Amino acid sequence: MAPRRRTAAAVLALTGLLLFLSSPAAAAAEDGELRMKHSGDGYHYNSTLAHILVEYASAVYTSDLTSLLTWTCPRCEGHTKGFEMIEIIVDVERCLQAFVGVAPDPRSIIIAFRGTQEHSASNWIEDLFWKQLDVTYPGMPDAMVKYGSHAVELITFGQPRVGNPAFAAYFSEQVPRTIRVTHENDIVPHLPPYFYYLGQWTYHHFAREVWLHETVVGNVVTKNETVCDCTGEDPTCSRSVYGRSVADHLEYYGVTLHADSRGTCQFVIGTSNSADGDIVQVDGTIILSRYPQEQHSLASI
Numbered sequence: 001m002a003p004r005r006r007t008a009a010a011v012l013a014l015t016g017l018l019l020f021l022s023s024p025a026a027a028a029a030e031d032g033e034l035r036m037k038h039s040g041d042g043y044h045y046n047s048t049l050a051h052i053l054v055e056y057a058s059a060v061y062t063s064d065l066t067s068l069l070t071w072t073c074p075r076c077e078g079h080t081k082g083f084e085m086i087e088i089i090v091d092v093e094r095c096l097q098a099f100v101g102v103a104p105d106p107r108s109i110i111i112a113f114r115g116t117q118e119h120s121a122s123n124w125i126e127d128l129f130w131k132q133l134d135v136t137y138p139g140m141p142d143a144m145v146k147y148g149s150h151a152v153e154l155i156t157f158g159q160p161r162v163g164n165p166a167f168a169a170y171f172s173e174q175v176p177r178t179i180r181v182t183h184e185n186d187i188v189p190h191l192p193p194y195f196y197y198l199g200q201w202t203y204h205h206f207a208r209e210v211w212l213h214e215t216v217v218g219n220v221v222t223k224n225e226t227v228c229d230c231t232g233e234d235p236t237c238s239r240s241v242y243g244r245s246v247a248d249h250l251e252y253y254g255v256t257l258h259a260d261s262r263g264t265c266q267f268v269i270g271t272s273n274s275a276d277g278d279i280v281q282v283d284g285t286i287i288l289s290r291y292p293q294e295q296h297s298l299a300s301i
Contacts, residue, residue: 045179045208045210045225045227049106049155050179050181051079051253052079052080052105052106053155054157054181054252054253054255054257055075056080056083056110056112057112057252057257058075058255058256058257059073059075059076059080059099059112060097060098060099060112060113061075061114061256061257061258061259062075062076062260063259063260063268064260064268065088065268065269066268068085068088068099069085069288069290070085071083071084071085071101074260075260079105080103082103082104082105083102083103083104083110084101084102084103085099085101085290086099086101086102086289086290086291087099087100087101087287087288087290088288089285089286089287089288090267090286090287091284091285092284092285092286093284096113096114097267098112098113098114099112100112146174146175152175152177153177153178153179154177154178154179155178155179155180155181156179156180156181157181157183157252157257158181158182158186158188158189158249158257159180159182159188159189159205160188160189160191160192161189161191161192161194161203161204161205163203164200164201164202164203164204165199165200165202165204167204167206168204168205168206168207168232169206171206172207172232178206178207178208179208179209179210180205180206180207180209180210180232181209181210181212181252182209182210182211183211183212183213183248183249183251183252184212184213184214184241184245184248185241185242185243185244185245185248186238186243186245186248186249187243187245187246187249188243189205189238190239190242190243191243194233196233204233205232205233207228207229207230207232208227208229208230208232209228209232209234209237209238210225210226210228211224211225211226211228211237211238212224212225212252212253213226213241267286269286269288280292
């Protein structure tokens with residue numbers, strides 16, 4: 001990253017639908033007001049920030065990498081206007097895509113990883129792969145994270161269960177300022193299934209969930225953003241419905257969260273891109289950099 005960009009006050013990371021904010025400060029709404037939802041213990045959910053960050057989650061699904069690098073894509077507007085892309089990474093084999101850049105509001109470094117690609121069979125197979133693994137990941141004996149993690153705010157959109165109750169409790173302790181946004185009958189937050197009678201052997205969400213859903217009374221439709229309890233498995237939130245909808249996973253806050261092309265894992269790099277940055281291929285992964293440290297050959301692409 002260019003030295004002149006290292007002064008950003010916050011860091012956000014999106015795992016397709018995942019974001020980290022290392023500063024409690026949040027962006028203001030257009031009217032200057034922050035809309036907050038409060039739970040019983042005082043922990044707050046910032047609806048305005050969630051609306052902003054979901055637009056970055058949408059942009060990472062853009063298949064035209066040139067327009068994404070220059071931040072001129074159709075999804076690169078609205079609350080994300082002014083964002084400066086630094087680098088894009090595409091894992092062609094695994095149908096994964098990510099980017100990192102700097103946002104003026106909220107003043108943050110944003111790292112975005114694309115989630116499930118709608119037409120990718122391999123992505124959906126990964127979602128349905130339920131084998132539990134020890135957190136001592138192979139080949140990473142000295143891996144270290146989470147320095148200053150209590151200052152991190154995490155927001156995910158349509159996240160599946162990723163660990164057992166012991167993992168959920170540990171994660172909640174390490175990253176207490178966490179929000180998991182779920183939408184109506186989204187199938188993914190229900191995977192893998194939750195079986196309370198299996199104890200430590202079941203998968204378990206970490207807290208706190210915010211459930212987006214509608215209620216209909218007569219001709220009146222009300223959009224709700226329900227802040228759930230601190231257990232991670234509040235039976236009155238998304239667990240109160242059957243999670244069978246793929247469509248509800250592909251849209252959050254009215255923002256599209258799926259690829260802008262019908263093909264499987266397609267991407268496009270324009271010929272003008274060489275003037276905008278650098279392109280390199282490393283072990284099947286394509287990297288586009290706005291501020292390359294050195295020039296690389298395109299011959300291997």
